[in-house]
Amino acid sequence: MLAFVNGPTIGRVTAETTHPSTEPAAAERPRKRQARGERRIAQLLDAAGHVFAESGYAATTTNAIAARAGVSPGSLYQYFPNKDAIAAALAEFYADSLDELLAPFAALDPAAVSLEAALGASLGPIVRFHRDNPACLALFIGGNAPGHVMDLQAPLMARTHARIEALLALYAPELPAARLETGAAVTLAAYKGVLPLLVEAEEERVPALTQELGDLLLGYFDRLLRP
């Protein structure tokens, strides 16, 4: 799990951050510290992802996260002021990962690529991402607790909403802003609803279900964009 933490994403990020070793030696110490700190944070977020995905936000204990990360509870609190902050950081990380993942679809030429094609191309990676990082949905959909979880989702939601709205604006520039907003909200909500199906499905059913999700969204767009 958290393929993006241990895999390309974090790897790449850390690499880039650590890379320029031509700087003055005076900065070496802090860099190392910082690097170690970031590794710790990555460890903790990775562990948190596992535990959140397995037990849900509410049932997850900070001790469980620390234990899974192989550190003491005290260390966890060196990096995060409280449980919510862990979830927030994780959500932030997921949001960043998705931004990066979907960057190629941010600026399409609507004349060259149909909406159908755009969706078809982006849905696959999105689904894969969520299957690899089930905690993302666990937080994304999460509980409806009053204070924190809802708020955690906010940034993730906002960015996804913006992405969808931009996509719609691209393919239906004439649509009034209000409809665009509503359309994006409904699309996001439906997508949020269907993703768990994809995440929990057997691997072999994934392509068919992805297709189905595409149909759902495209069917809606048909009607949304219909004059």
Added chain:
Amino acid sequence: MLAFVNGPTIGRVTAETTHPSTEPAAAERPRKRQARGERRIAQLLDAAGHVFAESGYAATTTNAIAARAGVSPGSLYQYFPNKDAIAAALAEFYADSLDELLAPFAALDPAAVSLEAALGASLGPIVRFHRDNPACLALFIGGNAPGHVMDLQAPLMARTHARIEALLALYAPELPAARLETGAAVTLAAYKGVLPLLVEAEEERVPALTQELGDLLLGYFDRLLRP
């Protein structure tokens, strides 16, 4: 909230139970007791609905439910063995209410009523129900905790899934069973995803959003039923 508890449903049930007042006095006592017991249960479920909706399942305390119901914690445990049982009873009640609410749509003549019309007619009441009983979604969507919440949803989900599948079968009898199943699952998931939007929306936006939900589902059906 829990309009159906204080409103038609429970009211009707109690009415019927209490009605034949010409019976011997011997039966009066148990009746009264039972009536009081059912009132208490309704009180508690109503209170639970409020608190679950406000705080989510995990953050809800049994003491809070009892306090909201105006009874002592001990009384709550006279009627429910534990917190889960309250949620389960509430879920059951919601499932029953929805069954009752949607009974008229169970046997439509597809020749006389279009799918569009059927959806248009049923979506309104459904949306109203969820706006009146926000805890239904709080449980329906709930967390992803391993043991209980997921299980609570099961009956509610199963019945809704069956309803959708039946509707689809009615309007697309030629669809293979597997596609029917998938279609119902996706529809349910999307509907589950969008409902929170409807529940949290300002009253004035409800009709437009309901329309939008209808479009979403119809758009999907278009593609699902397309040859």
Added chain:
Amino acid sequence: MLAFVNGPTIGRVTAETTHPSTEPAAAERPRKRQARGERRIAQLLDAAGHVFAESGYAATTTNAIAARAGVSPGSLYQYFPNKDAIAAALAEFYADSLDELLAPFAALDPAAVSLEAALGASLGPIVRFHRDNPACLALFIGGNAPGHVMDLQAPLMARTHARIEALLALYAPELPAARLETGAAVTLAAYKGVLPLLVEAEEERVPALTQELGDLLLGYFDRLLRP
């Protein structure tokens, strides 16, 4: 169980109490009430005996006693001010029953009946009594809770102690009072310790174990009375 409640003892006692019907009619009503009350009390004590024997004093709930007696908890409190009072009444009843049971052995002629014969004759009925009324030991031995249980035992213990002391005095009139007292205390303690063995044993082992108990006590008496 509580053979003496439903059997001869209570029957006889109530009979005697209720017997003299030659009194004025004005007293009839209260008598009836009192009779009903005593039946209730007997019901409750019987139930308490069962439950104490099964679950021990501490784990026994007043509701369980009431339920077993087939009455409401409120009714129980009409007859007993609290849980301890039930145990106390039960202990009292057991003490009375044992008094009655052992009355024949109160005034023996030491010249005619040897100590060995006296013990041999009385141990059997005592063992039978405890096997029939296991709650007696449950209270008699009971816990070592600070306030109540120890106190409950007091009367039962005192009477049994007195009986043993009297027996010893009968067969060893020359023994100084202090030794008599100590001897009775040790005998009582040993007997209290061994009885549970007898109560829990299979029926077929009872005679042998009774014999063993006799040997224990006689062996001690041998040394106690030795010059």
Added chain:
Amino acid sequence: MLAFVNGPTIGRVTAETTHPSTEPAAAERPRKRQARGERRIAQLLDAAGHVFAESGYAATTTNAIAARAGVSPGSLYQYFPNKDAIAAALAEFYADSLDELLAPFAALDPAAVSLEAALGASLGPIVRFHRDNPACLALFIGGNAPGHVMDLQAPLMARTHARIEALLALYAPELPAARLETGAAVTLAAYKGVLPLLVEAEEERVPALTQELGDLLLGYFDRLLRP
């Protein structure tokens, strides 16, 4: 109280564990931690001993134990999963202490030491132990609750039974196994019954009562071993 915790037993154990201070520093940390943990456990068991002895098992609350030990309830649960586990650990500790205490009497030469002498020598320390650790009897005799207390006693009882049986076998090798078993059971029961007398007695009466207990057991053995 718990003289053996603060006294020879635990003291000796810790001493041995801590002794070889020539080891590498790497092992120092865990040692210290372990030492602190064991001290905490000893503190808690000591406190539990006090409270069990004062209030009995059932009436003892975990918070009372924690308070008596000067720690928070949470700390108690760091070392023991629940109340029963505390009692079990205490029982285990008592059983071990008694084993250690009575080890010298495990292998006597019956030709050199009479049964009377063996008993006379071992009874004193046993009595002292129980006077110093009254909670041992509180657990040993305990209630008759169905699930836990009876089970707690089991190991303590089993070991004591075995000790008695071995002693009898030593001095009466020709006794059939069944009689040996019964004899040990009766001896144990009687001893269990009389010990509370010794524990609650004034210090000055202890020698006389110990003598009396010896007489009781020896008197029984006389008859048991008689041909």
Added chain:
DNA sequence: GATGAATGAGGATTCATTCAT
């Protein structure tokens, strides 16, 4: 920085007892 023991407020649940009917 790291550790993990310690904290203590808080939550689910029980049960002796009361009281309206």
Added chain:
DNA sequence: TATGAATGAATCCTCATTCAT
């Protein structure tokens, strides 16, 4: 008097967070 629902203090146990080492 009987009923049994209602009470609420008390219990066991958890876990987010802190702090001495």
